[in-house]
Amino acid sequence: MSHVVRVQSRTFARSVASLPELRRNLAALEKWEAINHNKTGILNFSPATSEYDVFAANTSCILTPTVTDGPYYVWGEVVREDVKEDLYSDGVDIFLEIQYIDINTCKPVPGALVDIWQANATGVYSGISESGNYAADGWDSTYLRGIQQTDQDGVVTFDTIFPDHYEGRATHTHLLTHLNAALLPNNTLEVDTGSVAHIGQLFWNESVTTNAEDMWAKKQADSAYDPFPEYIYLGDHLDDGLFAWIQIGINASADYTDNSYYSIAAYYDADGGHENSDSSAMGSGSAPSDTNSTVPSAGASPSTAA
Numbered sequence: 001m002s003h004v005v006r007v008q009s010r011t012f013a014r015s016v017a018s019l020p021e022l023r024r025n026l027a028a029l030e031k032w033e034a035i036n037h038n039k040t041g042i043l044n045f046s047p048a049t050s051e052y053d054v055f056a057a058n059t060s061c062i063l064t065p066t067v068t069d070g071p072y073y074v075w076g077e078v079v080r081e082d083v084k085e086d087l088y089s090d091g092v093d094i095f096l097e098i099q100y101i102d103i104n105t106c107k108p109v110p111g112a113l114v115d116i117w118q119a120n121a122t123g124v125y126s127g128i129s130e131s132g133n134y135a136a137d138g139w140d141s142t143y144l145r146g147i148q149q150t151d152q153d154g155v156v157t158f159d160t161i162f163p164d165h166y167e168g169r170a171t172h173t174h175l176l177t178h179l180n181a182a183l184l185p186n187n188t189l190e191v192d193t194g195s196v197a198h199i200g201q202l203f204w205n206e207s208v209t210t211n212a213e214d215m216w217a218k219k220q221a222d223s224a225y226d227p228f229p230e231y232i233y234l235g236d237h238l239d240d241g242l243f244a245w246i247q248i249g250i251n252a253s254a255d256y257t258d259n260s261y262y263s264i265a266a267y268y269d270a271d272g273g274h275e276n277s278d279s280s281a282m283g284s285g286s287a288p289s290d291t292n293s294t295v296p297s298a299g300a301s302p303s304t305a306a
Contacts, residue, residue: 032226033205040233047095047234047243051155054245055099061106064248068261069176069199072117074127074145076268079187082159083116083146088135091121091161093241096229100154100177100198102252108154109252112197113189115176116158117145123166127266127273139266139273147189162204162242173202177250186270195255196262202246203227 039045045054084093096116100109119125126145129138144163148156165171181194205228231244256262264276 032228035226035228037205037228037230038232039230043232045232045243045245047157049243051097051099051151051153054097055153055155055247060247060249061101061103062249063103063251064198064200066199066256066259066261067201069174069263071263072125072128072265073115073174073176073263074117074266074268074273075191075264076188077115077117077127077142077145077147079113079148079183080146081148081157083144084159084161085143088120088124088126088141088143089161091164092238093234094160094162094231095234095241095243096158096160096173097243097245098156098158098175099245099247100150100156101247101249103249104252108150108152109179109250110150110152110154111179112150112154112156113147113178113181113183113194114150114156115145115147115178116160116173118160118163118173119166120144121161121164123164127268129273129275139268139275141273142268149183171204173204175200175202175248177248179252188268191267196257196259197252197254198248198250199256199259199261200248201227202229204229 083089098114100112100114101107102109117125117127120143124135126135126137126141126143127139128135135141135143144160146158148158150156160173163171163173175198176196177198177200178189178194179197182190184190229244229246231242234241234243266276267274
C-alpha cells in the first residue's frame, strides 16, 4: 500500500470522528474568510519595510491550531530564503514574512527553523514520486521547498509563488517549526534532532476548491486564529507580485514528533531524494491532479481580489 493511500484511509477515519469540531470551525473559517485581507492602498508596506512596522500592530498571543503536515513532507531541504528554482517555479511571486510568538511568554521565538513547502502554479509538489501529477524529477526535485531560521524578532522570510489548488484541497502553503534542531555544515537539518513545535498551513482566498470544502482549512481556523495572511500588491497588477505576512503563536515547549499529524514522506541527502517506507501518518487527501490556476486574475483590482 502506497504512502498516499495509507494517508487517505487514516484521513477519512479521522474526519468522521472530527465532524462536531469541523462544524464549529467552519463557522470560524467563514468569519475570517469574509474579511478582506488585501491591504493594498491601506498600508504602505513592501519587502523593504522593517519587521517592527509590519508586525507592530499585531499584539496577539494566541495559540495557532496544529494540523497535519500532509503526505508530502520531506526532511533534508536546504536552508534558503528563495525557494524558487529555474524549473517548475513560474507564477505570481509572493514575498512572505511570518512571525512566531511563544504563547507562554508572549515574546518572539528566535532561532526556530521553519520548513516551507507547497504545490507550484499547476498544483504539483516537488520531492514526491507517486501515481498522479508529480514533479518530473520525482524524489530528487526540490522546488518550492526550503528552511529559514527565525531572527531575534521571531521572523522568517521566504520568496515563493502563489500556489495552485489540487483535487480535494484548497490553495494552501505548509509550514513546520523545529526547535533546537542541529544545523549541519551543508545547510540542512540533522535527522532526528530537536522538537517539532508546530505544524500548520496557510490558506489563501480562492474559488475553485473552496476553503469551506477543505477539511484542513476548517481545522486550521478557530474563533481566535485567522489562517489567511494579509497582503498587498507590489505594483498595479497581480503579476508584479504580493507581499504577505502573518503571525503564528506556538507553544515552544510542545513536541509533535510522535503525533499522528507528523509524517515524513521522504528524506533528501547528498545522494538525492529517498522515500520513507515507514511513513504512515496523517495527510491531506488525494495526490495532486486536475489542476487549474486559482490565482486571482492579473487584471483584477486589489479591492476585489481578496
